[in-house]
Amino acid sequence: MAVNTNFTKEQYLEWYELMQTIRQFELKAEEMYKMAGKIRGFFHSYVGQEAIAAGCISATKQEDPYITSYRDHGLGIAKGISLNAAMAELYGKATGCAKGKGGSMHFFSKEHYFFGGHGIVGAQIGVGTGIAFAEQYRGTDNVVLCFFGDGAARQGILHESFNLAMLWNLPIIYICENNHYAMGTAVRRSSNVIDIYKLADAYEMPADQVNGMKPEDVHEAIARAAKRAREGDGPTLLEIQTYRYKGHSISDPSKYRTKEEVESYKAQDPILEVLGVIKEKKYATDEELKAIDDNIAQQVAECVQFAEESPFPELDELYKDVYVDQNYPFIKD
Numbered sequence: 001m002a003v004n005t006n007f008t009k010e011q012y013l014e015w016y017e018l019m020q021t022i023r024q025f026e027l028k029a030e031e032m033y034k035m036a037g038k039i040r041g042f043f044h045s046y047v048g049q050e051a052i053a054a055g056c057i058s059a060t061k062q063e064d065p066y067i068t069s070y071r072d073h074g075l076g077i078a079k080g081i082s083l084n085a086a087m088a089e090l091y092g093k094a095t096g097c098a099k100g101k102g103g104s105m106h107f108f109s110k111e112h113y114f115f116g117g118h119g120i121v122g123a124q125i126g127v128g129t130g131i132a133f134a135e136q137y138r139g140t141d142n143v144v145l146c147f148f149g150d151g152a153a154r155q156g157i158l159h160e161s162f163n164l165a166m167l168w169n170l171p172i173i174y175i176c177e178n179n180h181y182a183m184g185t186a187v188r189r190s191s192n193v194i195d196i197y198k199l200a201d202a203y204e205m206p207a208d209q210v211n212g213m214k215p216e217d218v219h220e221a222i223a224r225a226a227k228r229a230r231e232g233d234g235p236t237l238l239e240i241q242t243y244r245y246k247g248h249s250i251s252d253p254s255k256y257r258t259k260e261e262v263e264s265y266k267a268q269d270p271i272l273e274v275l276g277v278i279k280e281k282k283y284a285t286d287e288e289l290k291a292i293d294d295n296i297a298q299q300v301a302e303c304v305q306f307a308e309e310s311p312f313p314e315l316d317e318l319y320k321d322v323y324v325d326q327n328y329p330f331i332k333d
Helices: 010-035 050-059 075-079 083-091 124-139 156-168 196-203 216-229 257-264 270-280 288-308 315-319
Strands: 142-151 173-178 205-210 236-241
Touching: 010 050, 010 075, 010 083, 010 142, 010 270, 010 288, 050 075, 050 216, 075 083, 083 288, 124 142, 124 156, 124 173, 156 173, 156 196, 156 270, 173 196, 173 216, 196 205, 196 236, 205 216, 216 236
Parallel strands: 142 173, 173 236, 205 236
Antiparallel strands: none
């Protein structure tokens, strides 16, 4: 299915700025996490996987719902959650995107069509399928992007969801962010099917394997799948191969990987790849790129100050947001 792949100067600069913003936010958040008492709980870094967020955002529209696992900061920021709200949520502050109740693993923003952040492995696959059913029922042309890792691909809910999505022809793109390790277990040690996109074959679902280190490749694959879904042709599974530079969580020493393996992927760094195109095509001068980097650095510094100065939630917040009300976006009057 043909899609427009004529990427402009503006697109490359947008990709660079977004990926660099996610990268610098994550690095600063990791720094604050390691400072006692600043950020509690688990912290799963998106460093290395930024090209997926960039390519998905450029290929979809704002109203397309996104839902993902607990490695959610990068996608949430890509969808429009401010750095202030993101860092405040990590701090557990009332000004966070989930009012300080979700923390690192449960980012949420109805305003930005970002529906988690889910801590239970694979849970978002079923929820995302339900959101796609809701969009179909409401008669919108929105497409759901449902992200999960290679570990979650072994969960039973994936097969139940695939079955219903194909049976009902739902507008959803299932995206396996295959960073090759489910916590510390390599893909090849958890199944004899190491090409995860082939799992779609049993349901006659269109599927493809994508290079997740290049936003161009991600954009093209997402654009094709979104076009198919909007035209009423149902779901797609995309196995987007990527790599996390950090451990499963920040507390993971990642001793199951060799330094050589990590360095081989860093040599394909998506930010450096896009930066190379920008310089080769003279899309921006060194001074203009420095200005972008300086602006990002300032925003990151400001979001830390915002989080530091924000209040913790009041105790009565425990009793709020427990039940859904009629303002929920998928419920009609």
